[in-house]
Amino acid sequence: MKLTKEQQEIYDGKKGETYAKIMETLVRYGELFGAEEMAEVTGKYGHLVTSFGLKVIDPVYKLMDELISAGVVSKQKFTMDPRPLDKNVPSGLVQDIVFYKFMYSEQKRYEKQLDKLGLMSKDGFSCACYFDEQGNKPGKGDILSWAESSAVVYANSVLGARCNRNSGIIELFGSILGCVPKFGLLTDEGRKATWKVEVKTKKLPPAQVLGSAIGMKVMEDVPYVYGLSEFLGTELTPDVCDYLKNFGAATASNGAVGLYHIDKLTPEAKELGESIIADDAKTYVIDDAEIQRVIDSYPVIWKNVDAKPKMCFIGCPHLSKNELIGWIHDIYEEVKKNGRRTTVIPTVLTAAPGVLKEIKGTKEESMAEEIKLTLSYICPLMYCDNPLVHSVPIITNSNKLRTYTSCRFYEDDKILEMITGKGRKKS
Numbered sequence: 001m002k003l004t005k006e007q008q009e010i011y012d013g014k015k016g017e018t019y020a021k022i023m024e025t026l027v028r029y030g031e032l033f034g035a036e037e038m039a040e041v042t043g044k045y046g047h048l049v050t051s052f053g054l055k056v057i058d059p060v061y062k063l064m065d066e067l068i069s070a071g072v073v074s075k076q077k078f079t080m081d082p083r084p085l086d087k088n089v090p091s092g093l094v095q096d097i098v099f100y101k102f103m104y105s106e107q108k109r110y111e112k113q114l115d116k117l118g119l120m121s122k123d124g125f126s127c128a129c130y131f132d133e134q135g136n137k138p139g140k141g142d143i144l145s146w147a148e149s150s151a152v153v154y155a156n157s158v159l160g161a162r163c164n165r166n167s168g169i170i171e172l173f174g175s176i177l178g179c180v181p182k183f184g185l186l187t188d189e190g191r192k193a194t195w196k197v198e199v200k201t202k203k204l205p206p207a208q209v210l211g212s213a214i215g216m217k218v219m220e221d222v223p224y225v226y227g228l229s230e231f232l233g234t235e236l237t238p239d240v241c242d243y244l245k246n247f248g249a250a251t252a253s254n255g256a257v258g259l260y261h262i263d264k265l266t267p268e269a270k271e272l273g274e275s276i277i278a279d280d281a282k283t284y285v286i287d288d289a290e291i292q293r294v295i296d297s298y299p300v301i302w303k304n305v306d307a308k309p310k311m312c313f314i315g316c317p318h319l320s321k322n323e324l325i326g327w328i329h330d331i332y333e334e335v336k337k338n339g340r341r342t343t344v345i346p347t348v349l350t351a352a353p354g355v356l357k358e359i360k361g362t363k364e365e366s367m368a369e370e371i372k373l374t375l376s377y378i379c380p381l382m383y384c385d386n387p388l389v390h391s392v393p394i395i396t397n398s399n400k401l402r403t404y405t406s407c408r409f410y411e412d413d414k415i416l417e418m419i420t421g422k423g424r425k426k427s
Contacts, residue, residue, distance in 0.1 A: 001027050002037045007179065018070035022173045029170055030181025039182040041145050043138040043161060045120055046078035046175030047129050049147035050168040052382050053084075053107030061106060063169070064113040067176075074118030075178040079129040079136045081148050082318065082350070083107070084382030088374055090311065090346050095388055103386060118175070125377065126352035127151055128245065128318040130159065133354030140267055143186060145174025149252035150245070150317045150400065156259040158236065158244050160267035162186045165220075165258040185258050191268065192222065193261055193277045199227030200287045206411050207243045208399040210286065211250025213294045217284050220256035224277050229264040236265070238322045246398075249317050253400040301406050307393040312343075312419050313380040313407065315350030316398035324351045324375075325364050332367045334420035342372040344421040345395070353377045381405060 003011060011027065013020040030038070050060065084104050091099065111119070120136065127148055129136040138144055140160035146152050147166045155161040164184045166174065174180040184190040195218045199205065214223050232240050244262070251257035261269040261276060268276055314327060327349055335343060349368070356375055359365050368375055384394060384405040394407045395418060402409035410418065 001030055001035060001181070003027075004038070007038055007177075010177065016070060018066060018072055019177075022072075022176055026170070026173055026177065026179070026181060030183060033181065033183040035181035035183040037182050038179040039143050039186050041076065041143050041174060041178045041180060043142040043144040043146075043163075044076065045129075045136040045138075046074065046076050046118075046144070046171060047136060047146040047148055047151055048078050048080050048114075048168065048172055048175075051081035051083060051125055051379070053104050053110035055102060055105050058106075060169070061110060061113065064110070064117065068113060068116050072117070072176060074172070074175045076145075076175050077118045077120040078172070078175050079120050079124040079126070079134065080114065081125065081127050082352075082377060082379035082382070083125050084379050086376045086378040089348055089376050089378050089383065090374065098386075098388055104382075117172070123353035123357075126318050126354070127316075127379070128154075128320070128352055130154060131318075131320060131352050131355060133321065133358055134352050135354070143180065145171050145180050147171040149256075149258075150249035153248040153252045153258055153260070154245055156185055156191075157248055157261070157266055158241060162191075163258075165252075165256065191259060191276065193224035194218075194221045194281050195223040196277060196281050196283045197223045197225045198283065198285045199225060200285060201227075201291060202288055204228075204231035204243075205286070205291050207246040208250050208397065208409070209291055209294055209411070211247040212254040212399045213286055213290060214260070214284070215251035215253065215255025215257050216294070218251075218255060218257060220258070222259050222261070223251075223257065223284075224261045224263065224269065224274070224281070226263045228262050232262075232265060234264045234270070238320070240265070242320050242323050245317060245320070250399040253403045295411075298402065298409055300408055302393050302408060303391060304393070309345050309393050309395045309408070309418065311392060311394045312345050312347040312415065313350065313384070313394060313396045313398065313401060314347065314415065316380045316396065316401040318377075319349060319351040319355065321351075321355045321358050324349060324355060324359065328364045328368050328373065330416055331373060331420060332371055334416055334422060335371045338421050340371075340421055343419045345419045346372070346374070347419045348374040348376055348378070348380070350376050350378055350380055380407075 138161040142161040144163035
């Protein structure tokens with residue numbers, strides 16, 4: 001790989017052995033994917049995916065100690081994925097003991113390490129770091145050193161930034177050195193669409209299901225999607241951005257999509273049109289029957305498929321302020337309409353710390369408290385992805401959460417009906 005003079009000096013050890021190891025790691029990583037040079041990181045902040053203090057990832061903590069001992073400080077501050085723990089989220093005594101004493105026992109130690117390396121703030125924990133309330137929104141064309149699949153696909157597709165789907169630690173190394181290997185989605189060629197997806201449904205498809213269908217079909221390739229702008233329009237309004245956030249998260253978790261283009265809507269599609277579609281692009285047609293086929297294909301892995309749900313998570317990825325307020329109002333109104341005082345299933349709405357601060361003291365917070373909704377900054381995936389919770393029948397409207405855990409997926413309308421007791425005898 002061709003390195004600049006400064007990069008070569010780091011590689012040769014002139015800044016010390018630890019910095020040399022970091023540069024060598026990035027060089028080897030880039031060479032695996034055919035990178036011939038490094039690209040300068042121009043985004044203001046990084047984003048790290050490994051936000052959880054799991055006891056079993058001791059090598060990570062040893063690595064962090066080595067970096068800190070060597071005086072390493074990240075060139076750019078960084079945000080993190082959500083914390084795995086929140087005492088406000090319903091849990092039993094055994095769960096609390098396991099979560100706090102065993103599984104995530106290193107959380108406090110780990111966060112102290114992150115703070116020394118360059119954590120942006122104590123509230124910088126969200127998978128949706130690009131929300132205005134979280135302060136890590138890159139600009140069009142910015143080169144990023146991020147991990148977290150849903151954040152990467154949103155930054156690439158909706159914001160027009162450039163970032164590969166990096167793994168944990170690799171993204172930290174890029175932030176430390178201020179450079180990343182130039183390949184894949186950092187290049188013009190790598191951002192060309194190799195699939196043309198034609199949406200031919202009678203109404204706007206559910207974002208989580210459409211994203212799932214496309215992700216499973218194209219896998220890590222780049223899709224160019226026709227037909228959505230007929231439903232969404234051609235401007236990136238808050239509602240449209242919410243839709244694309246959830247759509248993108250499903251493409252990234254049900255497949256491995258790092259970038260998508262929406263005809264007449266997303267930045268590069270509006271600017272470059274069909275010129276960003278590769279000549280040999282394949283075609284995938286999605287109609288109403290295909291949407292239903294995808295929904296029907298989801299396995300139910302509960303031990304008892306007829307079990308009564310004991311919990312519901314909404315917000316994976318984290319809800320925007322717009323979504324959070326909308327869900328609170330919808331749930332509150334349905335609960336009251338059904339003559340109830342609370343939801344019939346304990347329900348957790350997860351959102352970024354900055355978003356939760358925005359509704360502190362508002363009528364929405366009071367409404368949520370009245371009907372016993374839990375508002376949390378937690379990562380639902382980290383809460384659910386363990387043997388203790390696998391046996392608990394949990395429902396969600398998130399395809400990402402469904403994919404990685406034993407949670408059962410339902411569309412928004414059905415979720416609302418289930419948690420507010422519509423059609424059920426009052427208790």
